[in-house]
Amino acid sequence: MGLKKGLKLMIIFTLIFTLTTPFFHGGTKAKATELMNVIDSVQVTHTDGSKTGNYDFYESFTTNFIWSAKSNNLKSGDTFTVVFGSNIHLANNLTFPLVTEDNQVAGEAVVDVATRTMTVTFNSYVEGRANVRGTIQLLDTFEIRTISSETVIPLEYTFNGSTTTIDVDVNPTPVVNPDEILIKGGAISKDNPSVINWNSRINFANEPINNAIIVDSLGPGQEFIQDSVVLTKQAFDAYGVDIPPSSVVPTSDYTLTFDSPTKMTLDLGNITQSYRLTYQTKITDTSLDVYTNNIVISGDNIQPYSIDVESDTSSGSGTAGGDFGSFELIKVDKNNHTVNLADAEFTLKSDVTGTIYNLTTNTSGKASLDNLPLGDYTLTETKAPAGYHLDSNPVKVTINSTSKASYTFENEQLPPMNGAVEVTKVDSADATIYLADAEFNLVDENNNVVQTVTTNEAGKADLSNLAPGEYQLIETKAPAGYQIDSTPIPVSVKADETSNITVENVKTPPAPAPQAPQAPVTPTEPSKPVTPKNSNESQISVKEENQKSSKKLPKTGEKNQTLFLALLGVGLLFSAYRLMKTTKAN
Numbered sequence: 149m150g151l152k153k154g155l156k157l158m159i160i161f162t163l164i165f166t167l168t169t170p171f172f173h174g175g176t177k178a179k180a181t182e183l184m185n186v187i188d189s190v191q192v193t194h195t196d197g198s199k200t201g202n203y204d205f206y207e208s209f210t211t212n213f214i215w216s217a218k219s220n221n222l223k224s225g226d227t228f229t230v231v232f233g234s235n236i237h238l239a240n241n242l243t244f245p246l247v248t249e250d251n252q253v254a255g256e257a258v259v260d261v262a263t264r265t266m267t268v269t270f271n272s273y274v275e276g277r278a279n280v281r282g283t284i285q286l287l288d289t290f291e292i293r294t295i296s297s298e299t300v301i302p303l304e305y306t307f308n309g310s311t312t313t314i315d316v317d318v319n320p321t322p323v324v325n326p327d328e329i330l331i332k333g334g335a336i337s338k339d340n341p342s343v344i345n346w347n348s349r350i351n352f353a354n355e356p357i358n359n360a361i362i363v364d365s366l367g368p369g370q371e372f373i374q375d376s377v378v379l380t381k382q383a384f385d386a387y388g389v390d391i392p393p394s395s396v397v398p399t400s401d402y403t404l405t406f407d408s409p410t411k412m413t414l415d416l417g418n419i420t421q422s423y424r425l426t427y428q429t430k431i432t433d434t435s436l437d438v439y440t441n442n443i444v445i446s447g448d449n450i451q452p453y454s455i456d457v458e459s460d461t462s463s464g465s466g467t468a469g470g471d472f473g474s475f476e477l478i479k480v481d482k483n484n485h486t487v488n489l490a491d492a493e494f495t496l497k498s499d500v501t502g503t504i505y506n507l508t509t510n511t512s513g514k515a516s517l518d519n520l521p522l523g524d525y526t527l528t529e530t531k532a533p534a535g536y537h538l539d540s541n542p543v544k545v546t547i548n549s550t551s552k553a554s555y556t557f558e559n560e561q562l563p564p565m566n567g568a569v570e571v572t573k574v575d576s577a578d579a580t581i582y583l584a585d586a587e588f589n590l591v592d593e594n595n596n597v598v599q600t601v602t603t604n605e606a607g608k609a610d611l612s613n614l615a616p617g618e619y620q621l622i623e624t625k626a627p628a629g630y631q632i633d634s635t636p637i638p639v640s641v642k643a644d645e646t647s648n649i650t651v652e653n654v655k656t657p658p659a660p661a662p663q664a665p666q667a668p669v670t671p672t673e674p675s676k677p678v679t680p681k682n683s684n685e686s687q688i689s690v691k692e693e694n695q696k697s698s699k700k701l702p703k704t705g706e707k708n709q710t711l712f713l714a715l716l717g718v719g720l721l722f723s724a725y726r727l728m729k730t731t732k733a734n
Contacts, residue, residue, distance in 0.1 A: 180225030186268075187230065187307040188214045192314050195287065202317040208289050209316070211236075211305070215268075216281035221522065222274040230266045233304025233313075237291035238264060239462040240336030246282055246468035248273070254468035257284060261338040268466075276500070276521020277470030278549055284466040290318060324388040328352040330445045331388075334459035337428070344370060344439055344459050348425040352384055355420075357447035362414040362425065367440030369433030371409035376428035379414070384422060394424070437463060472519040473547035475554075479513040479533065482558040488513025489559055493531035496545070499524040509533075522547050527555065535562050565643035569611040571621065573603040575630075576652035582607025583653055587625035590639070593618055603627075614641045621649060631656050668716055 191212045193199050203209060213230070232238060242259035246268070255270040266286070274280045290301060303314045329351055337343040346364075351357060366372065379402060383391040403415040414425070431439065439459040446452040477494060481487035490513060496505040500523045507515035525545045532538035536559040547553045571588060575581035586603045590611050598619065601609035619639040626632035630653035639647055 180223065180227065183217060183219070183222075183226055183228045185218055185308050186215045186228040188216055190214075190305050190307075190312055190314070192303060192316055202319050203290070204319050205290065205292070205321050208287055211286045211288065211303075213284040213286075215284065216279070217270075217274070222270055222277070222280055224270060224272040224275060226274070227267055227269045229268070229307065231306040232264045232266070232288075233302070233306075233311075234264075235291050235301050235303055236264075237289040237460075237462075238338070239289065239460040240338075241341035242286075242462050242464050244464045244466060246284075246466040248467070248469050254280070254282070254470070255466075257464060257466050259286070259462065259464060261341070273468070274470055276523055277472055278522055280468065280470035282466060282468035285464060287461075287463045289460060292318070292321075321387045323386050324352055324384070326353060326386075329355070329357075329450065330443065330453050330455060332441065332443050332455055332457045334439070334441060334457060336431075336459060336461060342431045342434075343373070344429045344431060346427055346429065346441060346457075346459075348443060349382075349384065349388065350416075350423040350425055350445065351419060352388070352422050354422055356418070356449070357416075357420075357445075358418050358449050360416040360419045360445065360447045362416065363444045363446075364412050364414070364427075365442045366410040366429055367442070369436045370429040370431050370439050372406060372412060373428040373430055374406055374412075376426075377404060377412070377414075378426050379416075380424045380426075382422060382424040390424070397423070437461060473522050473549065474516065474518045474552045475520055475525075475545065475547060476514060476516040476552050477507055477509065477527070478554065478556045479509040479515075480556060480558055481536075482560045485556075485558075489533040489536065491531075492529060492533045492536075492557070492559070494557075495528050495530055496520075497526045497528070499526060516552075520547055522549070527557075529557065532559055536560065537562055564616055566613045567616055567641040567643055568614060568646040569619075569621070569639055569641060570646055570648050571601065571603065571609040571611070572648070572650045573607040573609070573627065574650060574652055576654045579650075579652075583627040583630065585625070586623060586627045586630075586651070586653065588651075589622045589624055590614075591620045591622060591636070600624075616641050616643045621651070623651065626653055629656055630654065668713060 191199075193210050193212060194201070194203070195208055195210055197210075215228070217226075238259060238261045241261050242257075244257055245253045246255045246257065248254055252273055253271065254273040255268055257266055257268045259266045266284075268284070270280075292301065299318050299320070300315045301318045303316060305312050305314070328349070330348065331352070332346065332348040334344050334346040337345050348362075350362070351360075379397040380394045381397055382394045385391055402417065405413045405415075407413060416423075429439070429441075438461055441457045441459070442454060443457065444452055444454040475496065479489040479492045481489060488509075488511075490509050490511045492509045492513075492515075494507045494515065496507060496517065497503070498521065501521070505517050505520070507517065509515045523546075525547065527543040527545050528541075529539050539557075539559060543555065543557070545553060545555055569590065573583040573586040575583060582603075582605075584603050584605045584607060586607075586609075588601050588603075588609065589597045590599045590601070592598050598614070599611050601611055602625075603609045617640075619641060620636040621639050622636050623632055623634050633651075633653065637649060637651065639649060641647060
């Protein structure tokens with residue numbers, strides 16, 4: 149009992165799980181949409197494209213559709229549908245692609261004979277594109293059994309929720325040639341597109357034919373369905389339309405032989421009335437657009453008569469195209485939008501596919517991308533222009549049409565980076581001799597002293613944290629033993645750089661050395677003057693002033709020599725005085 153109860157619970161649980169499982173699958177995948185208002189126009193023309201003149205009863209015509217999706221967010225699987233009216237003969241099921249100019253496939257059109265519909269289904273080509281548009285051409289015939297006089301035939305097409313009717317003038321059904329012996333036609337089966345239904349009208353003239361033989365040979369891509377052959381006794385009116393009743397001829401009344409899968413022979417014997425012969429062939433090559441057939445009738449009393457026949461067929465083709473969007477980025481200074489910033493780097497990432505696009509602004513501060521799928525994107529700056537802050541905050545961008553989306557991105561300028569100056573003081577004659585204790589003033593363009601420095605033992609002095617600009621370096625004190633050179637030296641300070649300045653100094657020349665004094669000369673004691681004996685001798689009188697004027701000036705060094713002699717004399721007198729005093733005391 150407990151086992152049965154457990155089994156029941158298991159069955160119930162399994163049923164619940166089975167019923168609810170579909171609701172947990174499929175995720176967020178977008179559902180396909182049946183689109184409305186896609187067909188812009190429909191037009192019927194002759195196969196050569198002309199629009200004027202009546203159509204013949206058996207003439208094919210072309211239906212031309214122009215379509216455009218009014219939505220810019222198409223998805224793979226979206227569809228639109230056209231329903232064909234009963235007067236349009238759809239010979240066969242049909243599938244054909246919608247091809248773009250660059251030979252891509254944007255979707256597929258499927259014509260279904262049973263439902264008389266054409267369904268167009270888009271693929272992933274349309275996703276992210278705007279203005280998806282194209283054309284469709286269908287080749288068909290009239291679905292008419294009898295037209296006894298010139299008639300206006302309404303061709304109906306239902307799309308966009310309403311029916312459009314195009315009236316065409318069709319010539320009356322032609323009267324059959326009363327001497328007709330054989331005619332044939334074929335069409336792909338509406339119930340089975342892999343089968344062709346062939347139909348022959350035999351001996352419309354009701355002439356006696358002795359030993360009548362039909363030989364039917366198939367063209368490429370098909371073979372007989374042998375048990376499908378039916379021979380019917382059938383009367384026809386002047387237009388070739390069946391007149392009831394009809395009766396199937398027993399197989400015992402004729403001989404049917406299949407010489408191969410593509411050839412059969414039908415021996416009717418002697419005939420005097422009209423018949424209808426029908427059979428089917430199986431399509432073995434679906435790549436062919438048209439399937440052919442040859443039929444021959446012969447008899448003892450008639451010339452052989454042969455007809456080459458093509459199967460009725462519907463065909464179609466379609467085109468498609470669509471546009472992507474574009475994006476432009478403009479990079480400017482935050483405080484002055486007239487300043488465009490080059491060399492800024494960004495990524496633009498699709499929020500839908502994750503695809504990443506790279507951008508770099510040019511000298512005009514602009515960067516652009518074309519052929520972008522429509523949708524939402526994230527714009528992120530990855531490298532700022534030189535001298536500006538990096539703003540890595542993501543920005544949402546939406547591209548929703550073929551008009552170019554634009555975004556202006558601002559950057560705030562960095563404060564200017566300071567520079568430095570290194571002064572090196574050297575001997576002018578030997579640059580390997582570095583001079584300490586030289587003092588300098590650094591003066592800005594307004595003659596303001598910015599910094600004062602003194603060279604160290606290595607002859608170096610550093611000026612740091614300087615705003616970029618032009619300065620002058622002025623020496624205010626030279627090293628000991630050197631001459632000062634206060635000539636201003638221009639200095640350019642650049643951001644985040646150190647300028648190196650070498651300043652030379654010339655040594656101060658040494659004072660001249662004094663000359664050594666000459667050795668003293670012992671003076672000669674003068675002799676006593678002698679009174680001239682003869683007073684009458686002429687004497688030369690010399691005026692005092694002349695003596696003074698003729699006195700020689702001391703030569704270089706003579707002054708020192710005279711001083712020395714004077715001091716020597718004083719010394720001698722002092723020594724003599726001491727000597728005399730000592731002697732007297734004794």
